Amino acid sequence: MTAAITDQARLDLPGHWPAALGPQTLAGLDLPTPFLAVDLDTVVDRYTAFAAAIPGVSTFYAMKCNPSADILGTLAALGSGFEVASIGELRMLQEIGVDPAEVLYSNPIKPPAAIVEARKAGLWRFSFDSEGELHKLAQLAPGAAVYIRLRVDDSTSSFPLSRKFGAEAHEARALLLLARQLGLRPYGVTFHVGSQCGTTSAWRQAIAAAGALMAALAADGIHLEMLDLGGGFPARYVERVPSLEQIAGAIVPALDELLPYRPRLLAAEPGRHLVAESAVMVASVLGREVRAGENWLYLDIGAYHGMMETQQTVQQWRFPLWTSRTDHALVPHLPFTVTGPSCDSSDTMFYGVNLPSTVDVGDRLYIGSAGAYTLSYASHFNGFPPPEPVFVGGVAPSAHLPAARVGGS
Known part of the structure; x- marks a missing residue:
């Protein structure tokens, strides 16, 4: 067995771990795993801080x-707008009473x-x-x-997006002129600096x-009404990222x-930044083995059941862990x-992560900063169930999992 790491015998819970979801609280949740525990008060705090940091x-x-x-529902109650990528997402918003016009x-x-x-539902702004x-x-x-999406430099992000989307700067002006010619309303410009921008x-x-494009269009008699700063606002996992204040x-x-x-209208489309740090994934240890001198832990959650981002970054995406x-x-x-x-060998999330030498079958692993792109990616691959969400805190009543809700008003 690999030698124990004794200089890490005392550890502290990461400072950005949700206070309402500490290990003792999680241990008291008598729920079958896997589940995603979400602190809605953290979502409220993140939204409030974001709105205050970039006035207007x-x-x-x-x-x-x-x-x-x-x-x-929590974000809608705070006055947040929403950005969708599909008609399915718009329908979800309609179900909770969000006006498609917004x-x-x-x-x-x-x-x-x-x-x-x-369009029939009342949505009127399209990228x-x-x-x-x-x-x-x-x-x-x-x-x-x-509104046109510009291709911009996203090389410092964990998940670059510009290869798939974005018009080159020299094309954007002509495209908005064409929009006007086709009877559409040239409304704005947006961009995306890549997910988890560093x-x-x-x-x-x-x-x-975007400013250069706006100036060029002004000469054509087009005055844009919106600049959308897109997404990319990072969340804290293990590595440090630029703070909201720095951004x-x-x-x-x-x-x-x-x-x-x-x-x-100045707009922004934060996602991960608002929700990632609000949640902890709770999984059970199914097996502990030694293979070729390596210690292995087998969990009841994997890449295909919510942790796909560990695959997308070739196992370089590190999450804060506790047990x-x-x-x-x-x-x-x-x-x-x-x-x-x-049974898929690529369904492996972490390599060389330090965990207690005593961890064994039946113990639980807590994966922090798991509120973003976990439920969205989760599947029933190999017949294993995806995590169920359970919510604490917040102001929005649960409309779909009342039995799983363990707190809040």
């Missing part, structure tokens, strides 16, 4: 990262039937980044307001590109210095490979 910028939650009804449809490529349904999408919108949503300068550079310190002066005029062991911070720790329950 309206928040449109990117619901794809966690579309739980409790989270949507929603942004920011997926640049949309199914024709989705455009028709969204695009190509001539083909403009012709589609002109035919199916005549007169709609359209540098504040990315926003300044993107705002500069705001780059964005706020850039808006003053790099735009030819201030659009009527249900009462001796967690007292005993020596060992390096473990942590894998999922399926």
Whole structure:
């Protein structure tokens, strides 16, 4: 067995771990695993801090990262707007009473039937980044307001997006002129600096590109009404990331210095930043083995049941971990490979993570910062169930899992 790591015998719970979901609280939740414990008060705090940090910028939650009804209801009660990527997401918002007229449809490529349904429901603002999408919108949503997605540098993000979406700067002006020619309403410009962006300068550079486009269009008689800063606002996992204050310190002066005029609507589409740190994934240890000198832990949750981001980054995506062991911070720790329950060998999440040497079958592993892109990605692969969400705190009553709710008002 790999030697114990004795210099890590005393550990502290990460400071960004939700206070309402400490190990003792989680140990008291007598629920079958896997489940995702979500502290809605943390969501409230994150939203409030985001709105205060960048004055004058309206928040449109990117619901794809966690579309739980409790989270949507909590954010709606706070006055948040929403950004959708599909008609299915718009329907979820309609179910909780959100007016489609207040929603942004920011997926640049949309199914024709989705455009028709969204327009009929009252949604009037659509993103695009190509001539083909403009012709589609002109035919199916005549007169709609359209905003172009610019391709910007997203090389400092964990999940770059520019290879799939975004018009080049030299194409954007012509596309918005074409939009006007087709009877659409040239409404705005947006960009995305990549999910989990690691540098504040990315926003300044993107705002500069948007400002240049706005200035060029002004000469054509087009005055854009919206600048959408997109997403990419990071959450804290294990590695440090730019703080919200640091990001705001780059964005706020850039808006003053790099735009030819201030659009009527300044928007942002945070997702991960608002919800990731609000939740803890709770899984049970199914087996502990030694293979080729490595310690292995087998859990009842894996990449295909909510932890897909560990696969997307070739096992470089690290989450804060804790266990249900009462001796967690007292005993020596060992390096473990942590894998999922399926028969797929690639269903492995963590390599060389230090956990108590005493951890064994029946113990629980707590995976922190698990509120984003876990429920969204979870499947029933190999017949194993995805995690059930359970909510504490918050102001929105549960509409779909009353039995699983353990707190709040």
